[in-house]
Amino acid sequence: MQLIKQSNEVYVAPGPVAAIGAAEIALLKEAVDASPRGRVRINLHADGSAPLHEMFIAIKPGSYIRPHKHPAKSESFHLVHGAVDVVVFDDAGNVTQVVKLGQPDGGDGRRAFYYRMSEPLFHTLIIRSDVLIVHETTNGPFDRSATIFAGFAPEENAPAAEIASWQAALVDRVQEQA
Template identity: 60%
Template sequence: MSLVQKSPEVFLAEGPIAAVGQAEINTLKAAVKASPKRRARINAHPDGDDSLHEMIIAIDSSSYIRPHKHPGKSEAFHIIEGEVDIVVFNDDGEIERVVELGPPGGARPFYYRMSNAFFHTLIIRSDLLIVHEITNGPFRPGASVFADFAPEDNDATKAAAYQADLVRRVAALQDAAA
């Protein structure tokens, strides 16, 4: 299998059979370091019109992922490396749930699936997160709905302040539940 780089953040696994191993993970790790958004992915699906989208995604802990939802889609993660808190919100920005994930063999679950469209974001708890994400296609640019309660990702100062406050809010919830 060969990878074709489609952009600084996107690689395509060419051919009818995709196999991802350590060499491909190393390619993603290098791409993350060079990416302005500090994330990169390998698409195992051939194109955006495919009915099933599978991606191996690497995300640096400094990457801001604006809370968003995907109407009409499901989303599932299987952790390959690292730890993450998936923060699920109501439409007003209140935290509804935090799903703590880690690699197989650890104390945290390593898999989650969200079957309804909820606003969500990630708090990456390790230096780097690598996940296998599965969602239904087709991909339509602009179909994701971004939360009005969170800043856009093009304002680094506001995004960093929001993320820091979110980390504080999640820690308070986790402390209260302990």
């Protein structure tokens, strides 16, 4: 399939029919290494106004996804490659749940390969593999201003050392709960 490159982090699958195969997954794995933020996606929806958004997303360990929630939206992940912990928080920043996702064909059977969040709960990811690739589905349209970012976590433009320290502390908190 011929993808349209919109930026170093976004590719779009044109047309009314889209297919993702080994070549597109290989592209994601290669492109994520060059991404400054450690994430790249292929959008299967035409634009941000689409009522349904589907994306294949590659994310490297250490990529900071600030805890956030989406009022009036659901989201789901179907894991394609790798392993991840989806960490869910209450409004004060306490970890309330950890959803462990892994590949259905190569894991130890203790990780699910799909999750869905149907309420606006703060969440982030801990990548547990060399690269994570998920198929994410959410309802549109996309409105960045409608995303609520957690005040208990560093902002995305915080110093790298502050973000790394927060992420390391979160990994420790999740390990303690296991």
